[in-house]
Every structure is written in structure tokens, then in C-alpha cells.
Amino acid sequence: MKGRKKIFLQLGICIFFLSIVGILINNLTINLIRTGLGFNFSWLLKPASFALAEHPLPYTSSDSYAWALFIGWLNSLKVIISSLFLSTCLGTLIGFARTGKNSLLGLISAGYITIIRQTPLLLQLMFWYFVGFLGLKDNVFLGIKNIFKISNQGIEFSGLTLSSEFSALLFGLSIFTSAYIAEVIRGGILSVPRGQWEAFRSLGLSERKGLFSIIVPQALPAIIPGLTSQYLNLAKNSTLAIAVGFSDIYAINDTIINQTGRAIECFLILLTSFLLLNLLISNGMEIINRIIITSSKTN
Amino acid sequence: MTVSVIKLLIQKLRKTLFSNSSNTLISFILILIINLACFITFEWLLFNANWKVVTSNIPLFAFGSFPPNEQWRPAIWIISLITLSIVTLFGPRWKWLRKNLLIAWGSTIPLGLYLLYGGIGLSPISSRHIGGLTLTILLTACSSVLSLPLGIILALGRQSSLPLIQKLSSIYIDVIRAVPLIAVLFFGQLLIPLFLPVGIEVDRVWRAIFAFTLFVSAYIAEDIRGGLQSIPHTQIESANSLGLNQYQIIRFILIPQALRIALPALTNQSIGLFQNTSLMAILGLVELLGIGRSILANPEFIGQYIEVYVWLACVYWLVCTIMAILARHLEQRMTINQANF
Numbered sequence: 001m002k003g004r005k006k007i008f009l010q011l012g013i014c015i016f017f018l019s020i021v022g023i024l025i026n027n028l029t030i031n032l033i034r035t036g037l038g039f040n041f042s043w044l045l046k047p048a049s050f051a052l053a054e055h056p057l058p059y060t061s062s063d064s065y066a067w068a069l070f071i072g073w074l075n076s077l078k079v080i081i082s083s084l085f086l087s088t089c090l091g092t093l094i095g096f097a098r099t100g101k102n103s104l105l106g107l108i109s110a111g112y113i114t115i116i117r118q119t120p121l122l123l124q125l126m127f128w129y130f131v132g133f134l135g136l137k138d139n140v141f142l143g144i145k146n147i148f149k150i151s152n153q154g155i156e157f158s159g160l161t162l163s164s165e166f167s168a169l170l171f172g173l174s175i176f177t178s179a180y181i182a183e184v185i186r187g188g189i190l191s192v193p194r195g196q197w198e199a200f201r202s203l204g205l206s207e208r209k210g211l212f213s214i215i216v217p218q219a220l221p222a223i224i225p226g227l228t229s230q231y232l233n234l235a236k237n238s239t240l241a242i243a244v245g246f247s248d249i250y251a252i253n254d255t256i257i258n259q260t261g262r263a264i265e266c267f268l269i270l271l272t273s274f275l276l277l278n279l280l281i282s283n284g285m286e287i288i289n290r291i292i293i294t295s296s297k298t299n
Numbered sequence: 300m301t302v303s304v305i306k307l308l309i310q311k312l313r314k315t316l317f318s319n320s321s322n323t324l325i326s327f328i329l330i331l332i333i334n335l336a337c338f339i340t341f342e343w344l345l346f347n348a349n350w351k352v353v354t355s356n357i358p359l360f361a362f363g364s365f366p367p368n369e370q371w372r373p374a375i376w377i378i379s380l381i382t383l384s385i386v387t388l389f390g391p392r393w394k395w396l397r398k399n400l401l402i403a404w405g406s407t408i409p410l411g412l413y414l415l416y417g418g419i420g421l422s423p424i425s426s427r428h429i430g431g432l433t434l435t436i437l438l439t440a441c442s443s444v445l446s447l448p449l450g451i452i453l454a455l456g457r458q459s460s461l462p463l464i465q466k467l468s469s470i471y472i473d474v475i476r477a478v479p480l481i482a483v484l485f486f487g488q489l490l491i492p493l494f495l496p497v498g499i500e501v502d503r504v505w506r507a508i509f510a511f512t513l514f515v516s517a518y519i520a521e522d523i524r525g526g527l528q529s530i531p532h533t534q535i536e537s538a539n540s541l542g543l544n545q546y547q548i549i550r551f552i553l554i555p556q557a558l559r560i561a562l563p564a565l566t567n568q569s570i571g572l573f574q575n576t577s578l579m580a581i582l583g584l585v586e587l588l589g590i591g592r593s594i595l596a597n598p599e600f601i602g603q604y605i606e607v608y609v610w611l612a613c614v615y616w617l618v619c620t621i622m623a624i625l626a627r628h629l630e631q632r633m634t635i636n637q638a639n640f
Contacts, residue, residue, distance in 0.1 A: 010463040017467065024494045031493045102322055103315040104329050118619040119612045120577040123588060127612075130604040236479035243581055250481060263489050270482050271474075278477040 028264070035261070043260055044069075050255055052247050054163055065256060072252035073273055079169055079248060080235050080277075086174035087234065088227075091181025098182060099189045109182065116179035122240055124176055129168035129244040165246040169238070177234045184230060188223035189215060220292050228285040235277050249273055352600040353610045359594065360614070363430015363585050369422065372414040373433040380407060380436070384621060388628055408440050426504040430585040432614065434504070438576045438586065442511035443569045449512060450519030451554065457520065458527055468520070475517035481578055483514045488582050507579055515572055522564035526557030559633050566626030570619050577615075587611060 032038055048068040051061050055071045056078060098109040116124070136152045149156045154164040162170070192215050200210035239250040247255075253266045316326040353360075362373045383403055390396060415437065417423035429437065456468030475483065487510025488503065495501070501509070530553060538548045558565075580589035591607045594600055600607075 006461055010461050013461075014463060027494050027496050030497065034497065101315065101318065102325055102329075104326055108329065108333070115612075115616065118574075118616045118623075120574040120588065120615055122577045122580065123608060123611055123615065126588075127604075127608045131608060135604065239479040239481050240578070240581075242481075250479070254485075257489070264493065267482070267486060267490060271478060274479060274482070275474070275477050 032264075037261055039264060041265060043262060043265075048256075050259065052252075053245075054166065054247060065260075068252055068256070069249070069269060069273075072247055072249040075246070076235075076238055076241075076248040076250075076273075076277070079166065079173070079241065079246065080238050083170050083173040083177065083238070084231060084234060086170065087177035087181055087230075090174060090178035092185055094178060094182035095185025095189070098186050113179045113182055116176060121172065121176045121237055122243055125169065125172040125240055125243055128172040129165065132171065133164040133168050163246075165241075165244050168244050169241050169246050172244075173234060173237060176237070177230055180230050180233070181227065184223055184226035185219075187226065188219035191222045192218045217296055221296070224285065224289045224292060228282060228289075231281050231285065232278060235281055236274070348606055348609075349603060350606060352594065352603045352606050356590075356594055359431060360587065360590055360610075361432050363434060363590060364428050365430070365433070366424065366428065369424065372417075372421065373429075376407075376411045376414050377433065377436070379410070383407065384625060387625065408444060411437060411440065426502045429504065431590045432587050432618075434584065434586040435573070435576050437504070438508060438511060438579070439569065439573045441508045442515060442572060445508065445512040446516040446519055447565075449516035450523055453516060453520035454523035454527060454557075455549065455553075457524055472517045472520050475514060476521070480514055480575055481581065484510045484578055484582055486510060487513075503584060507582075507584060511572065511576070515568060518568055519565060522561045522568065523557050525564070526559075526561035527553060529560055530556050562630055562633055563626070566622070566629070570622050570626070573619060573622065574615065587614065 029039075044066040045064050047062045048065045049061050050068070052059055052068065052071060054075060056074050057071060059067065059071050094109045094112060097105045098113070100106060133150075133154065134152050136150065148158070152164060153161075155162040155167045196214055196218065197210070200214045201207075205214070238248060241248040242251040242254060245251075250270065253270050257263050257266050317323045358367075358370060361377070362370050365373055383400075386396075387400055387404075413419075414421070415424065415429055415433065416426070453468045453472060456464045457472065459465050459468075484507065487506045491501065491506050491509065534552055534556075535548060538552045543551070576586055577588040579586050580592055583589075585593060588611060591611050595604060595607055
């Protein structure tokens with residue numbers, strides 16, 4: 001009797017759910033017919049006819065929408081990977097400073113973390129773009145024999161040029177994420193029992209050697225999962241690129257919707273590209289996690 | 300007395316700041332940098348900054364384009380929220396007051412909706428005119444309140460023994476958590492009208508609240524699931540042995556404990572939500588950041604980015620800090636006193 005009740009309950013929910021989806025799809029088709037758009041993906045092969053300021057691969061405005069979307073995806077990947085590195089380095093430094101012995105350094109890092117975490121990322125990105133980069137003068141702001149210079153055109157570093165949009169996004173995202181990563185690192189270090197510190201000190205190891213060969217390896221298993229979720233957040237937050245005018249996957253989808261009105265199709269494309277990106281990051285971190293676990297077992 | 304305190308302080312400073320040569324060097328460099336930074340900041344704050352852009356636009360930042368002779372309505376709402384926060388934190392510990400505080404907090408949302416939208420006795424005002432800090436608080440409050448029950452249902456659904464419900468809630472939670480917030484908000488602004496029958500329209504503020512609710516509920520569901528999983532299974536067994544039915548177990552045993560365990564995560568979600576309402580500035584609502592953007596577009600205040608952004612950062616920081624302090628207060632009150640056992 002109980003099993004049959006369960007089946008009936010599920011059947012009821014199934015019918016309820018399907019009928020709601022049916023009503024929504026019915027409304028959608030009526031609306032799409034009314035606006036005369038319909039639902040298809042053939043427009044992807046038509047020329048995009050908009051220019052992109054930044055493209056890692058050759059792109060002209062006569063290329064197709066599909067190619068423009070792919071360029072946007074590459075742009076997203078570029079900013080995500082570079083801020084991933086920068087924020088990890090910065091976050092690790094701040095995390096160590098926060099747990100270190102020098103209380104002044106700890107106080108400064110704590111202040112940094114609260115200020116960054118209690119203000120919205122969008123505001124920080126706008127600050128970096130409009131104040132940090134566009135607020136600079138046209139001429140060189142900081143130049144060391146033409147190797148490194150920052151101006152309102154962006155950053156130039158021995159032949160490598162980063163646009164001001166990209167640099168603002170990179171700075172904003174890295175600094176924002178580094179505050180969260182610092183907390184993850186701190187939590188990881190604090191999760192190692194105090195006895196371990198006392199033990200390596202009594203063995204006569206130096207503070208630095210003890211930290212890197214005793215404490216950090218034990219903290220890593222606690223750090224990696226937190227780090228993974230921060231990286232996923234970073235990838236999602238990179239869509240705020242639109243606020244500073246960097247053409248990432250979301251910004252290009254937005255442009256296409258404004259041009260063609262194909263909101264549903266673009267939304268599906270955006271959804272798929274983010275599911276792909278998430279799979280990429282979480283699988284990559286899973287591999288790193290496995291390497292760390294196996295290496296800590298063999299040691 | 301004072302001499303010994305000073306001696307102790309010097310000893311502590313010596314231990315933490317000047318324990319060895321490299322530490323001393325770092326400390327001196329830091330002190331130098333801090334002094335320099337403070338000097339530059341104060342010089343800018345006092346002499347170079349032009350605060351007219353903020354001071355002449357305070358009503359705009361607070362209420363948006365709300366009609367000037369009706370601005371007392373959002374003002375009353377914000378003042379009542381502030382008063383309630385102060386009473387909660389510093390008020391007297393009378394029992395009847397403490398008991399009614401929860402009701403008072405709960406009634407702030409209907410009060411706010413009534414004051415903002417108007418209705419019986421007040422002239423109705425279109426949501427187009429609601430803006431600034433008022434809109435930011437409205438978005439945060441309504442979305443938090445709506446997403447809590449949805450999150451609880453999703454969390455219970457994911458733990459359910461019925462495979463269909465379990466699959467549906469898992470798919471929903473995982474998909475929403477994989478998608479950036481701005482995509483969900485975009486869905487709310489542009490796609491929801493497409494899914495509605497011809498002729499029915501939902502205004503932009505409510506579409507935004509709906510999108511925030513869809514997004515946050517998936518995160519809340521995961522937090523509550525964490526709480527549910529940490530309840531020992533013996534509790535369910537003992538509830539069963541007492542003869543409670545499935546509904547009673549969920550209502551009286553699981554939900555209260557899971558909520559208490561998940562409370563810190565939940566309050567963090569609502570602080571995050573408060574910050575994330577700024578994303579609506581990109582999608583065309585004039586909440587706090589949106590007002591800032593539109594003021595900066597005004598030729599009179601052109602180029603005064605630093606003043607506006609610093610001011611907005613201070614407002615966001617202040618409200619977030621107040622929310623965090625209230626949250627800690629709530630957590631302290633909700634933890635079970637060990638002495639009772």
C-alpha cells in the first residue's frame with residue numbers, strides 16, 4: 001500500500017510539473033510567433049557585423065555569430081585563468097600574513113579582507129576601471145625604461161599589452177577573490193593542530209621550513225575544496241566584465257540579443273557554456289586534489 | 300598602576316612586532332606605509348575631495364526618484380528598520396519586548412510594501428519611482444524572505460526518498476549553482492515576459508525579486524541540506540518511536556535543528572544578496588549603484604568617480620556590517636545554552 005501511494009504521489013507531481021512546463025512552453029510559442037522570431041539556430045552562421053576590441057584569434061565583423069561567441073568564450077577563459085593565478089598568489093600571501101606572527105601585518109590583512117568582502121564586486125570593478133585606469137593621464141604613469149608602463153591605455157609589459165578593460169577586470173576580480181582565498185588559506189592553516197607547530201619547533205626546524213614542510217602539506221586537504229568553490233565563484237563573477245566593457249561570453253550574448261532579439265537561444269548558449277566551464281574547473285581541481293592526496297600518502 | 304599597564308603593553312608590542320631583526324624591519328616598513336597612506340587619505344578627504352556631489356544628492360541616494368512630497372514614506376520605513384536594529388542590539392532585556400521583536404521584524408516587510416507602493420489611504424506610486432537605498436533594501440528583504448521557504452522545500456526534496464522529486468530538486472539546485480547570477484537576473488528581466496500569457500505583465504522590481512529568489516533558494520537549499528545531514532539519525536528513530544508521523548518529524552524535529560545549524564550560512568547568504576542587488580544596475584534598475592551611475596552621467600558632476608564610489612562603498616560597508624552584527628546577535632541567542640541539559 002505504501003509503495004503504491006509513493007508511486008501515485010510521484011505520478012501526481014510528474015503531471016503537475018509537466019503541465020506547468022507545457023503551459024509555459026505554450027505561452028512561449030505564442031509569444032515567439034507574435035514577435036515573428038520563432039526558435040532556430042540558423043542565425044548563428046550569419047555575419048555578426050559588430051566589431052570586437054579584443055580577440056585572441058583573428059576576427060572581423062564579417063565573421064559569423066558562432067565565431068564571435070567562440071571568441072567571447074576564449075576571452076572569458078583568458079580572464080578567468082589569469083585572475084585565477086593572480087588571486088591565488090595574492091590570497092596565499094594575505095592568508096599567511098593574517099596567520100603570521102607579526103600582529104601589525106595581521107591587522108592590515110584583516111582590514112583588507114573586511115573592506116574587500118563587505119563591498120560589492122561590481123562597485124570594485126567600476127572603481128578599478130573608471131578611477132584606476134581611465135582616471136590616469138594619457139602619457140606614461142609609471143615607466144621603467146619602457147619595459148613596464150601603466151596608462152589609461154592599459155598595461156604594457158615588454159611587448160605584451162593588456163587593454164585597460166582587461167586589466168581593470170583582472171585587478172578587480174583578483175583582489176576580490178584573493179580576500180576570500182585568504183580566508184580559505186587561514187582556515188586551512190588553523191585546522192592543523194597546534195601540537196604540530198610545537199612538535200616541529202621542538203625538533204629544531206626553522207619557522208619557515210616547518211611551515212612549508214610540516215604545516216602546509218597537512219593544511220592542503222582542507223584548503224583544496226574551499227579553493228575549488230572560490231574558483232567556481234571567480235568564473236561566475238567574470239561575467240561582470242560587461243560593466244567595464246570587456247567582451248566576454250556574457251557581453252557578446254548581450255550584444256547579439258540586442259541585435260537579433262534571439263533571447264531564448266542566447267540564454268541556452270550561455271547556460272551550456274557555463275555548465276561546460278564549471279565541469280572544466282571542477283574536474284581540473286578534482287585531478288589536483290587526487291595528486292595531492294596520493295603524494296601525501298606516498299610521503 | 301598605569302606604569303605597569305604601559306610596561307605590559309611595551310612587552311607585548313616587543314613580542315609581536317620586534318621579536319627579531321627581520322620582523323622589526325617589516326614592522327618599521329609597515330608603520331611607514333600606514334602613516335603615508337593615512338596622510339594621503341586625510342589630505343584628499345579634507346582638501347581635494349569635492350563632497351558636493353554626495354551632499355546635494357542625499358535624497359536621490361536614499362529614495363531614488365520618489366516624489367518629493369511623499370518621501371516621508373520610505374524615510375519612515377528606513378528609520379523604523381534602524382530603530383528596530385538598535386532596539387534589538389542595545390535595547391532593554393524585557394521579556395515581552397524580546398518576544399515581540401520577531402513579530403516586529405516580520406511586519407517590516409508588509410509595512411514597507413504598503414508605504415512604498417501606497418494603497419489604502421496613501422496615493423499609489425509606481426515601482427518606477429522606487430530607487431536608491433530603499434530599492435536595495437526592498438530587493439534584499441523580499442528575496443530573502445521568499446527564498447527561505449523555497450530553499451527549505453528544495454533541501455527536503457533533495458533528501459526525499461521519492462526518486463523523481465530527488466532528481467528534480469538536484470537538477471534545479473545544480474544548474475542554478477553553475478550559472479552566474481547575472482544570467483539569472485537577465486532571465487528575470489527579458490525572458491519571464493516571454494513565458495507569461497499575452498496581456499499579463501509583472502513589473503520590473505518584482506521580476507528582479509523573483510529572479511533573486513530563484514537564484515538564492517538553490518544556495519540556501521544546499522546550506523540547509525548541510526544542516527539536515529548533520530542531525531544524527533537517532534533523532535529520527537526516536538521521533539518514530541514516539542509515534543510522530545512524517546510531517547510532524549519534518550516540522551518539529553528536522554527543520555528547527557537544520558535551520559539553527561545553517562543559521563550562520565543563511566545570514567551570510569542574505570549579506571551576499573544585499574551586495575549582489577548592485578547587479579541590477581547593469582540591467583537598468585536604479586538601486587544604490589544605479590543611482591550612482593546616473594548621477595555620474597549628469598554633466599554637472601562629470602568625472603567625480605572617486606567621491607561617488609568611496610561614498611557608495613562606505614554605505615554598502617556600513618549596512619553589511621550592521622547586518623553582520625545583527626546576525627551574530629541572532630546566532631548567540633539561538634545557540635542552545637549548554638547549562639539547560
